[in-house]
Amino acid sequence: MNKLFFRLLVILMSLSLIGIILVQVYWFDKSFENNEEQFKYHVKQVLGNVAEKLQKQEQYSYAEIYNHLKDSIGKAPQKSDFLEFGYYQRDSRTNEMIIYSNSINSEDYGISASFFDKKFDSIKLKNYTAKRKTEIYNGDIDNSGIKQTVSPDIKIEKSGRLDLLDNAEFEIFYKDIAAVKPIQERVSNEMMQKLLFEELNEYGVKTPFEFNVYSNGLATKIKSERFRYDKPSTYSIPIFIDNDGNNKYQLLLTFPQKKKFLFSELIGICILSIIFTLIIVIAYSSALNQLIKQRQISEIKTDFINNMTHEFKTPIATINLALDAIKNPKVIEDKEKVLRYLQMIKDENKRMHAQVENVLRISKLEKKELDITKESTNIHEIIEDAIEHVNLIVEDRNGKITTHFDASRTSVLLNDVHFTNVIVNILDNAIKYSPEEPIIDIQTENVKEFVIVKIKDQGSGMSKAAQKRIFEKFYREHTGDLHNVKGHGLGLAYVKRIVDDHNSEIFVESEKGKGSTFIIKVPLIN
Structure with a gap:
């Protein structure tokens, strides 16, 4: 029963230790996967921001040229209305009528695409303005629904630029111009490096990176010196999308030391985990070793007691028999037999004394009390x-x-x-x-x-x-x-x-x- 319990205890302890180690490995693997997913999310955010900034910077550069030309032409724009609409509303209880009208005018400064690129001469740039008017009439109205008075009781007029239309037309305009330009005229290596570095730092992705811009699947000159395509460590996003929604250019961003970076974020907790696991392993091994030693000592002790019992049993029995023989009246009168029995008692006593001496000698040796x-x-x-x-x-x-x-x-x-x-x-x-x-x-x-x-x-x-x-x-x-x-x-x-x-x-x-x-x-x- 004791052996069975001991084996069961060892098996349970071993299974528990293996379970702890497997849990640690599983936890580390999951943590690494989570870090990789978070890394991927941050890189996608970075690429999205970089693509947006590249688009905006290009737009701003064309806008500056356009505004400079518009301010320097020195003539009034040609105006024309191309959209006008309105509606009226009458309240029958108060005889109040509200008339609302809105017109959109275009202002042509006569700036064509040829100012930017001689290849384009069919596109005209225009500004758009809106005029909004609200008139309120009180009193009688005629059959036409409009009161015959010189002026309305309340008149509200507003005007302003239509930025939405301006921006839409300008975006279409500059994208058509930029689309035919080579990539190296639209962005530089230095600008790309700077944008990527700033965005990656912003998101805490502080690991070496390499980039390359591909055009229709072929590498361009916009790239870092050590760029090497590695599928697991490379991420991409389209940049400079044209008016037709085509993405001719792809920005590829790769991280040569991706795994090292991901592991470095776990290294602290990983080292602590390994240290604690090793402590458990050492403690377990030590406890198991002590259990085995104690079991061996117990077996040795039992064997020692059995052997010592056997060693003393025979001499004691012999001495008892010799003493009983000496007590016999017939033997006690026989001097020769008495001397033989006494010699037997002496020999058996000497034998027991030798056993005790061996035990004492070992004890003295361990205590270093034996004089040699x-x-x-x-x-x-x-x-x-x-x-x-x-x-x-x-x-x-x-x-x-x-x-x-x-x-x-x-x-x-x-x-x-x-x-x-x-x-x-x-x-x-x-x-x-x-x-x-x-x-x-x-x-x-x-x-x-x-x-x-x-x-x-x-x-x-x-x-x-x-x-x-x-x-x-x-x-x-x-x-x-x-x-x-x-x-x-x-x-x-x-x-x-x-x-x-x-x-x-x-x-x-x-x-x-x-x-x-x-x-x-x-x-x-x-």
Whole structure:
């Protein structure tokens, strides 16, 4: 149940993290799309404004010429009425009549298109004025509906220019003239650059741009130096539309760094999003790592307790049996049996004491309370001393320890007691994990300024995963509920700490079912 809950928790946490990352990616993608749409809208507004300003500037330039010529001809215009209309309204209760009349007059200054361009001589420019008159009559009226009086009771007269007609005629006039002119005479590169720059700045589009004016699909000379057509980054609008509604010219505006600009607007919030996401990922990884470690520690602790229980169970049972035997009146009178049982109690007590010592040694090493004094020592003597400690156990199991002392230089700086324990622990490990008779081979050799000690057994070996963790405290390769191999996972942890304190190195090479080789690399005394 615990394993299932742990796996479910990991899966849910992983899915949540992936979901957060996907949401962040989706949000960024949508934000980028929104920025692109807003960018497109602003550019369209800019192009529309530029096209309108180009049209107005051209109109103003022709209007200035026209007004100058009109003011300088020095003669009165010819006037003619070309439209006149009116109506009257009578109130039967008050006998009041209102007559309204309106006439539109044209004033021809005699200015023809030839003043602007000799190609045009059929168009005349005129001004238009309107005269509006309102007359109110009171009293009797005759059959014709108009009162026979000298003058109306109230008379209102107004006159003024008809700008609408003036502007309409002038627009038609100048567009026909401008339509035949080449584009470079209608607008300059400098003017186009200035208009686009001002409008883009106005809308906050502050990124490099290039432009080109196309005529009927072909590029003209009105363009920027680095213009390159790129469909996703290019926008267009017709300019200088003629009287027939034809758009001969197209203004193309492109942005080489469009994506960079759009991304730059999101870079701040994007960086914060990435930072927070990374914090979540790191926190999640750390939490998951701690959960896995805690789970491993829990398993190791359980295994350690089981092994320690097994290690103490046998000696305690043996001691109890020996004590019960000694209490037997028949045995207590037999001095030889009593001494044998007492020796048995002593051996089992010594065995338990050794287990406790291993735990205490590791604890002292971690607290750096273990005093390790080093002296110049022959490493071969240390190895031989260690062999003596385990020789009886090896012989009891019909095993054999073979030595090949090939190292010619053997003086090293070490603590003889602790380093002897190192070799003893490795040998003990080799004996315990040899299902058959323990066959152990010890070899030494010199490599540069080091002496290499190789302790090889023909035992059960270990997996690759176990090799990576073999020197961890309390670690033992998982064997389920089997306790055929005694130990508590402290021996090799002690070995590693002692070797490290001697500025030395230890490695293990192993293959499952083919034994293991422990390699110790110790620096020589120069």
